Amino acid sequence: MASPAASSAANGISSRFLPNFSIMAALQSLQRMQRTVQFVSYWTLCCIKMSNEGSLSNYAEGTRPAREKSMARPKYQEGERTARERLEDAFWELLAQHPVGEITVGMLCAQAGCNRGTFYYHFEGIEDMAARVAAESLPDQISALVRGYLADGSSPIGFDDAARCDIERLCLLVGSHGSSELARAVKAALVKSRLDDLGVEWDELDARARIIVAFMADGILGALAGHVEDARAGEEPYLDTVFAVVFDTFSKPALDYLRKSLPENGR
DSSP states (O other): OOOHHHHHHHHHHHHHHHHHHHHHHHHHHHHHHHHHHHHHHHHHHHHHHHHHTTSSHHHHTTOOOHHHHTSOOOOOOTTSOOHHHHHHHHHHHHHTTSOGGGOOHHHHHHHHTOOHHHHHHHOSSHHHHHHHHHHHTOOHHHHHHHHHHHHHSOOOOOOOHHHHHHHHHHHHHHSTTSOHHHHHHHHHHHHHHHHHHHTOOGGGSOHHHHHHHHHHHHHHHHHHHHHHHHHHTTOOOOHHHHHHHHHHHHTTHHHHHHHHHSOGGGO
């Protein structure tokens, strides 16, 4: 058994060193906290940098990351449809079944049999894809029809199979499965096509001429939208008749006035 003197000495030593041990433990805790804060700060800065460069935010927003813009072109075998063609086919197939707002990149890739990287190689997102295919789907035959009317006030109505396919797709864009943005994009393409046919710029037209050009585009849009809705209702679609009626509406007074109101270099 320890003597009272020894116990007293031991208690004195413990009381003298206890504060030092507490300080050391506190310092160690502070050091661990400092390392944790440094790590969190470093990781936060890395995330901010990646977000600014598009590596994180672009994926979250469904857009094409910067590193994927420089990725290798997807491979395909000669004679097969390219990945972009398969994606576009998938877009039209899905648009016939779903509103454009419900179509996702995953749905497109599954339908086309490709991966997301391939999709983002060609497009920045669903909206970008829809706008681009809308502009590319405006058939030359519509421009030819208008040029015929501008020339002599009459033109035979008729579409080959390729033009009819393009028009059916335009109908999907401006129908109930499309969107107001897509309808505006199609109208802008139609107006530009008319101005190109006339050889003038929009700013060169007076107020009446602008109304006529816009009204012509609206008439075509209405015909397209009506056609797709009639088809969904089970009614027999007659594209030739629809377009004949639309163009006959503008054949004489409207187009005659438009020709007379054009600048000399645009007639």
